[in-house]
Amino acid sequence: MSLSRRAALVYAGAAAAFGLFPGAARAQIEGVAAAPEAGADPKAFGPERHGLSAFGELKYAPDFKHFDYVNPDAPKAGSFSQVPPTTSLNQSLTTFNTLNAYILKGDGAQGMGLTFDTLMARASDEPDALYGLVAKSVAVSGDGLAFLFKLRPEARFHDGSPLTADDVKWSFETLKAKGHPLVAQTIRDLEAVDIEAPDSVVLRLSKHRTRDLPLTLAALPIFSKAYYAKKSFDEATMEAPLGSGPYKVGRLAQGRFIEFERVPDYWAKDLPVNIGQNNFERVRFEFYRDRDVAFEAFKGKGYLFREEFTSRVWATGYDFPGVREGKVRRETLPDLTPSGAQGWYFNMRRKKFQDIRVRKALNLAFDFEWMNKNLMFDAYKRTWSVFQGAPEMMASGKPEGAELALLEPFRGKVPDEVFGDPVVPPVTDGSGQDRKLLREAIALLKDAGYAVKDGRATNAEGEALTIEFLEFDPGLDPHVSKYISSLKVLGIQANIRLVDAAQYQQRTNTFDYDVISRRMSGSETPGESLRQIYSSESADRPGSQNASGIANPAVDALVEKIVAAASRDELETACRALDRVLRALWTWIPAWNKGSHTLAYWDAYGHPTEKPRFARGAPEIWWWDEEKAAKAGVKA
Known part of the structure; x- marks a missing residue:
């Protein structure tokens, strides 16, 4: 199985704001870069442009009609229903108790982003490109610290009231002051929002701002100040806020399901960024606390679309009447986005995980090869890099050239392995308990001061080494249970603690755990996101994504190099250096990955022949096919 369905968190910053998508061929059309323009007047604004990207590269010309990957003639009909595939900010995969998905409190409902418009909208066939939505154009000052957005006068909230620069200003200032800590931290270098006119707003940024901050801001939700x-x-x-997006909140039952209804007179439905998109009359999310119950509901048409994250179910579970009769389709689509750092994270805020020898020993006891063969039908590959799936950013070989220059100041301050071949997880013999590796683990624990007494690894203070795996979903129990059996050989007493989603959210927000499983999905153009996950400043911030509590000066410095990179080459070099250091710190147990989306759905849908390079595409550009639906025996 994959961790994705269980505890997936997207990187913060631009990635969280407008999705995750890695590199494509470099663009042909010039856009506005998020970086300063050399030689330009620092305070003067350049020409108005229709798009924005990190390095000024755009695929689509100003007069483009629609994105290449959509069907511009897709019908507007039917419904799309699924269980939540990922989470962001305060969302849960198994329940919800608030419609405010942009604060720390509560479990936010999935899909609330469908109800809000943003200044610009992403293109899913480019690595980091945005095009005008509420904003018809953007211009950047010569120093790259001010961005002038001209708004479309026709922009409207669902009650017919105009969406103005005043709403943009209030939204961004409110998110910075009261929004989820991940959002507030991401946009902290937004110094001011100045209203030039009802349809013109200037975002003024700190000179310390990250390269991707302008993109993040352009993709944030805009709220109604009057509301x-x-x-x-x-x-x-549980009151639905006033929105301006293509959908509004419809029927719901707290913790069970939520529907979003398409807004027929949506003000932006004919803009190029929306043509061929938002094709369903209703989008619905179903919530189940048990994954087996959720699968049974899919078989019974309780919902119609499912991305399968459990390899056992994909291999053996799809032999029910709907499949045999050809009414349920299965597709495997390529997933070209970086799979990121997926695995189990040690909470290094706790003393027992602060010794690198202990963390390395725990890695040696993890038998991926056995699990992949016996539990996952050999469907996965081992993850070893925090930038897994983005080869240009993954460390390889010994560091040299510009990468070595970045690392040299930390020689003697980081593990020596940083200056050799990058650390990779151990490969076991697949027996389930590799004796050689377990002997190495016992030696490391002994060096760290742990001796096995009466079957328990105990330090000089008489403290036994125990581990609790905090979970809210039992899907990984077979894998963790197998791992626990190996830990027992080391004298480590471990157990799985299963809690409900609300308690899990509260405990992870306050770092009350030993080990948690998580997937940190990434983008091809990381920046502020890395501060959220790896920097010292996020280590103790409630709600932070820094699951391990990493607070390391070398990591901090390399993250800042990435944030300040002026070119993609500089970005990728600094990422490789950071990857090398993080892997040598052994702060997590890398899990596994696969480069595909395994999809199952009742055959009521149509979709373009090729999906967008950097997104799944469903439900955004799929559509309802009435003829297929009738044959499959499903109704909208």
């Missing part, structure tokens, strides 16, 4: 005049933004609530 919140008598309401508190930072409270959990």
